[in-house]
Amino acid sequence: MAHPTPSAPNEGEPQPGKPNIPTAPDLELIEMSRLKAYPFLAGCSEIVLKKLQPHLKEQRYEAGATILQLGGYSDAAYYVASGVVGVRLTPVNLRREAAAAEVAAAPRSWADRLQEIFNRTPAEQAVQQAAKPGRTAGGETLMLTDLPIDLRANEEVLLEAGEVFGEMSALSRYPISADVVARTEVLCLLIRTAGLRLMFKQKELAGFKKMIDDRYRARTLSTHLRNVSLFANLDERAITSLRQTAELLSFEPGKQIVEQGTPADAFYLVRGGFVKVAVKTGEANAAVTYLRKGDYAGEIALLLGEPWPFSLFALEHVEVVRLPRAEFQAVLAQHPEMQAMLWAATVERLKARGTVAREPLTSRYLQMAMDTGLIHGESVLLIDLSTCTRCDDCVRACAETHGNVPRFIREGNKFRTWSITTSCYQCTDPVCMIGCPTGAITRPLGTLEVTINKDTCIGCHNCVKRCPWGNIIEVPYSSPALNRQIDLATKCDLCLGRPAGPACVQMCPHGSTVRISFKDMVAVSQTLS
């Protein structure tokens, strides 16, 4: 297949529903004739291709260039148009301490060591608890393969023209599962996330969706199921049985996934996106909690055979795995140990419902978090304005910890008596990491903190523009590596390497600063209500 010269790289991509992300007015569209030259698009009508056009981009890579990096995030699936790419799985150290050690590599004085011993404060514990990934059985970052091959550590496999990779990261924001490097000169067609979703809806491209779904079912679903604590100990036969009957469903933002009171006929596992769990309170649907990738719902239905005790709504584009009740119960009958876990999950869910029933205000906080996007945050910095004396000690402490440049701004949106500061939320899906040209912004695997390496940041503003909440700040910096002045992107790194945890929390004289994940309803209830 002949491919003309690729279009120029664009600076920013439109992301509907996300504030503060600029569109790319200068995006060069690929000509229709060229699009039709791609085999999987050949059968598409002009109308469909026109819809897809803004979401497709051709990108050429020199031999040796890194296309995707292990642990990174991507907003596009890659179709190899020509050339050969090598996929290599490098074993990584997933421990948080390793990342912290990197930051705190400087020799420590006796005072530092003393401090470490005496500074085991609640703040530190809170952060360490928050830092637990907790979303996977192994307590590690869940990485699902989105490559058309099975990999072993240190083994390199080559992909040729016609192969697709990276769609899992694009659709569900899982970290890239391997390093992908161009082995020859390579031309890729990048299909942006919005384009992928659009393609899945087109009847003419049903084959493409089926190919992606089949691949997920065949290569990834087992891993995904095994990484859900509930299924972690299932034998291969049971996993295969679940895998075969699983339905893969997608929901648009706002769509209802299940309705409270209707017969509960399935178990739902969230692949990607955020799902609101709500109970009917009068005419409204009061938020009880939310589900994110790796979370599941439907256990009450499986155990008791009762109707859905709550409704599920897609808060954004959501991908779920639906496991029909009958098949699930067959597996449950063979694995009674699963029942205990389901009961535990049921109790947790009922507790959350109870919290909302007792303290309806909790639901308002949760709803606010859903409306404003705070649910994306794993560690959101809030300030209780009813106790804060505006002394700015939090900002000062932050600045002192980071070379006299504070990593957050105390100003921000206000909700009731709480200020939502302009500070990195440490998002579950850090979209700021997508497309960093030098890989300066990273989240070490298994950790919570997204950090920016000032030695490799070139001040291109990519992450600043991508952060949907405007929480990455630029500061003038004289880069020794580049030998020029740049606008260095800086952001909160939770004081990685500081034994007592984030300075802003530890140094507040009035205990007004808190770091919170809205996933933890008990903490939300205790802290904010």
Add this chain to the structure above:
Amino acid sequence: MEKGVFRPKRRDWFRAFLIASVASIVVYAVWAWWTPWTPGRVGGLTFGTLAALLFVVDALYPFRRRWNAWPFGTVQRWLQFHVYGGALACLSVLIHVGFRLPNGLFGWWLLLLTLWVTVSGLAGVYLQKRIPMVLANNLEVEAIYDRIPELTARLQTEADTLLAGTPDLLQRFYSTTTRPMLASLAPSWSYLVDFRAERERRLAPFKEVVTYLAEADRLRLADLQGIVTEKFELDVQYSLQRILKVWVPLHAAPAMILMGLLVVHIVAVLLF
């Protein structure tokens, strides 16, 4: 009165303080009943030493606040000790002198400074609890103190732009009644007591002028009222935050003098 101003933030600390205070008074009462009490005898010296130690640890609090890498607990814990330890130190001083008035000038200075530092400290606790509650519960606007003048200036520019090209009546109303309100910050100490009356006063002219305006101009007037309200809230923010800032030297400067006199007092006791 804002709810919870007098409720201790940490009940465990408050309980410990009460127990220590009651115990100190009981020890003093029994001791003073049993044997004559003077500052120089064992009982008086014990409480004097306790007061001096508490003062010294209390005086370390500002250093803990500034020193990010200081070990031994959070700043909040240090503040709790600063407050309750300071109050206990004052009580210890009173017990030290046997609840009697001092004889010499130096003794008066020490006692008066102790009382001033303690009372101003407790006033600080009150202000630091009341003002944040007032700001958080009654105002929509939240602003960083140093940025308030800049934000105020911006509001005036915004109002000028909004009112450009409007009918004469609205222009006159703006230039004579509203613009002066927006011209500069108008802080007032009285906002600590009440600011609702002043808000009513500032917004009252809007109710009068609205009846004379066409529908389209009423929308502009509503926007202008929003700007005036925002400016007023910035005035309140500035006024109340300023009180918190002014309070610090009123407490800290005498405390430093007290520490100096305390050293002289201890040296004098040891030497003579």
